[in-house]
Amino acid sequence: MNKENYVIAAVVIFGVAAPFLFPNYMVQISLLWIMILFALTWDTLGGQMGYNSLGNITFFGVGMYISAIVQVGMVYDVALYASPDGAALTGNFAPTQYFTGLGLGILAAAVGNVILAILLSQIFFGLRGPYFAIGTLGLALAAGELLGAWDYVGGSGGIALPVFPFDPTTQKFFFYFLCLAAAFLTFAFLRWLYKTRFGLAINAIRDDEEKADAMGIHTKRHKTVAWCTSAFFLGISGALFGNMTGFIEPLEVAFPTVTFGIFMVAMALLGGKGTLWGPVLGAFVFHTVKELTWTYLLGWQWIALGALIILNTVYFQQGILGWAREKWPETFGITVDKDMSSGSEERGTS
Amino acid sequence: MTTPTIEVTNVSKSFGGVAANKLVSMSVEPGKITGLIGPNGSGKTTLFNSIVGYHPIDEGSIKFEGQEISKLRVQQIARLGMLRTFQQTRIYGKMDCVQNMLISVPHRTATFSDMFTKYPAELTEKAEHLLEFVGLYQKRKLISGDLSFGQQKLLEFAMALMNEPKVLLLDEPTAGINPTLINGLIDRLKRANEEFGITLFVIEHNMRVIMNLAEKIYCLAHGEMLAEGTPDEIKDDQRVIDAYLGAH
Numbered sequence: 001m002n003k004e005n006y007v008i009a010a011v012v013i014f015g016v017a018a019p020f021l022f023p024n025y026m027v028q029i030s031l032l033w034i035m036i037l038f039a040l041t042w043d044t045l046g047g048q049m050g051y052n053s054l055g056n057i058t059f060f061g062v063g064m065y066i067s068a069i070v071q072v073g074m075v076y077d078v079a080l081y082a083s084p085d086g087a088a089l090t091g092n093f094a095p096t097q098y099f100t101g102l103g104l105g106i107l108a109a110a111v112g113n114v115i116l117a118i119l120l121s122q123i124f125f126g127l128r129g130p131y132f133a134i135g136t137l138g139l140a141l142a143a144g145e146l147l148g149a150w151d152y153v154g155g156s157g158g159i160a161l162p163v164f165p166f167d168p169t170t171q172k173f174f175f176y177f178l179c180l181a182a183a184f185l186t187f188a189f190l191r192w193l194y195k196t197r198f199g200l201a202i203n204a205i206r207d208d209e210e211k212a213d214a215m216g217i218h219t220k221r222h223k224t225v226a227w228c229t230s231a232f233f234l235g236i237s238g239a240l241f242g243n244m245t246g247f248i249e250p251l252e253v254a255f256p257t258v259t260f261g262i263f264m265v266a267m268a269l270l271g272g273k274g275t276l277w278g279p280v281l282g283a284f285v286f287h288t289v290k291e292l293t294w295t296y297l298l299g300w301q302w303i304a305l306g307a308l309i310i311l312n313t314v315y316f317q318q319g320i321l322g323w324a325r326e327k328w329p330e331t332f333g334i335t336v337d338k339d340m341s342s343g344s345e346e347r348g349t350s
Numbered sequence: 351m352t353t354p355t356i357e358v359t360n361v362s363k364s365f366g367g368v369a370a371n372k373l374v375s376m377s378v379e380p381g382k383i384t385g386l387i388g389p390n391g392s393g394k395t396t397l398f399n400s401i402v403g404y405h406p407i408d409e410g411s412i413k414f415e416g417q418e419i420s421k422l423r424v425q426q427i428a429r430l431g432m433l434r435t436f437q438q439t440r441i442y443g444k445m446d447c448v449q450n451m452l453i454s455v456p457h458r459t460a461t462f463s464d465m466f467t468k469y470p471a472e473l474t475e476k477a478e479h480l481l482e483f484v485g486l487y488q489k490r491k492l493i494s495g496d497l498s499f500g501q502q503k504l505l506e507f508a509m510a511l512m513n514e515p516k517v518l519l520l521d522e523p524t525a526g527i528n529p530t531l532i533n534g535l536i537d538r539l540k541r542a543n544e545e546f547g548i549t550l551f552v553i554e555h556n557m558r559v560i561m562n563l564a565e566k567i568y569c570l571a572h573g574e575m576l577a578e579g580t581p582d583e584i585k586d587d588q589r590v591i592d593a594y595l596g597a598h
Contacts, residue, residue: 195468196465197453197464197465197468200445203449204453207442207443207444208440208442212442214428214433214436215513216425216458217425221462334493336489336491337487
């Protein structure tokens with residue numbers, strides 16, 4: 001396990017050094033951390049628990065809007081602010097107001113999302129397999145449309161977030177490190193979580209939920225907590241992304257179901273779902289390919305991404321880490337023990 | 351007179367027009383091994399499913415240690431200490447054997463915060479001992495889905511023991527198992543009953559096995575309780591012989 005700590009240290013060092021080494025790519029690398037967070041939180045349900053959600057992006061968007069409402073609402077009337085008359089107010093936030101608002105906004109996004117996830121769990125965990133996937137997809141699409149019809153937060157026209165009170169470079173650094181911290185926290189939390197009883201229980205639900213029921217596992221409780229965990233961190237990512245973008249609207253920014261919503265699934269599958277590092281690796285490869293094709297294959301970028309997804313799902317279903325595990329099982333501790341028994345104590349096999 | 355571990359009274363269950371169980375009554379005494387036999391389609395598995403709460407029953411009563419359980423859900427019944435294994439073996443196929451064992455610890459007293467604790471070393475030791483008991487110790491780190499069918503069956507049995515149930519319902523424990531391994535399995539079932547004090551209720555088609563194992567046997571046919579008695583009584587019961595040979 002020492003090796004794992006070295007890898008974590010290397011990634012953190014890269015994360016801290018990157019904005020100084022590649023200042024021109026700071027925004028793209030910020031997005032990489034958000035992508036890693038996406039893939040990790042998707043995998044909690046999709047990989048570890050076997051519930052393929054196509055609607056996790058809902059929590060990203062809802063978190064973004066909760067944060068916006070808190071940030072704006074602390075200082076101004078939200079409806080007025082979001083109306084055309086309020087356009088002049090976006091730059092009118094003193095540093096203290098801005099940072100207090102941002103901190104509370106992020107917190108409210110995370111906590112609000114947990115409450116939402118508890119409510120949604122009551123409905124959606126009655127669905128299994130493809131029905132859960134389609135049901136959650138509907139949730140994401142509906143959430144985008146509903147917010148588009150809510151004039152209080154600007155409707156489909158969107159709402160501008162408070163302007164960062166210092167210069168744009170400081171803003172880039174500030175949000176870069178927040179994104180890095182959010183991804184790191186997500187990773188560290190899930191790494192701990194998967195080592196507890198909870199981790200094995202959601203794996204059991206993935207492998208055979210009926211058996212888990214028959215063995216008396218509190219399946220509903222575990223499923224709800226799993227979704228709450230995803231929702232919590234997705235809420236943070238939504239709040240951060242909204243503030244980095246500066247202007248949010250429902251369909252393209254807050255609930256981008258066909259881009260981010262699909263990317264989170266594709267990244268986890270690419271790296272190897274059901275593993276801790278798979279989503280991290282998948283997000284890194286996917287995001288790199290995406291950014292490179294956007295730069296060097298403009299016009300073909302969607303085709304390149306589609307090809308990557310097709311290659312993955314047709315030839316490589318177990319993902320990069322899953323493939324490695326099949327190839328070198330001993331490295332992953334899958335071995336036959338030469339010893340016949342567990343040792344000193346006499347128990348005798350018959 | 352002691353309270354029966356399981357007491358089924360006049361239970362009926364139909365699926366559409368098919369009456370799978372008709373006014374079935376039977377009981378399982380604590381500490382004993384009770385058998386359930388009957389031709390294919392006679393309603394044995396339906397009765398099992400009714401007892402463990404897989405589907406609601408149409409009428410009748412099912413009691414576990416005197417407590418009515420016919421309205422409880424599967425997990426609640428499992429947490430009371432009544433566990434079943436499946437005819438089609440069911441294990442957690444992508445996890446290794448030790449993990450399969452660890453997740454099978456009793457959940458009777460599990461609180462919300464217990465979810466976030468780790469498994470103490472004693473439990474891993476216990477898991478390994480039980481895997482040794484069923485002869486899977488060497489393979490404990492293999493992915494369970496890669497084991498042979500017979501080994502998976504043994505693993506499922508070990509998982510049930512890990513759960514420390516009061517009563518274990520076994521749906522055809524020897525089906526699909528190599529005949530030479532069957533004797534070992536009978537031996538282990540008996541030891542689970544004697545050493546761990548687990549009451550057993552066993553569906554079995556293999557007459558040699560069930561006659562060897564059970565102290566009392568019930569025979570179902572066409573959803574109705576046809577006969578009950580000791581193995582010797584059942585063996586000589588003309589109705590049972592007819593049911594199996596198709597005289598009905």
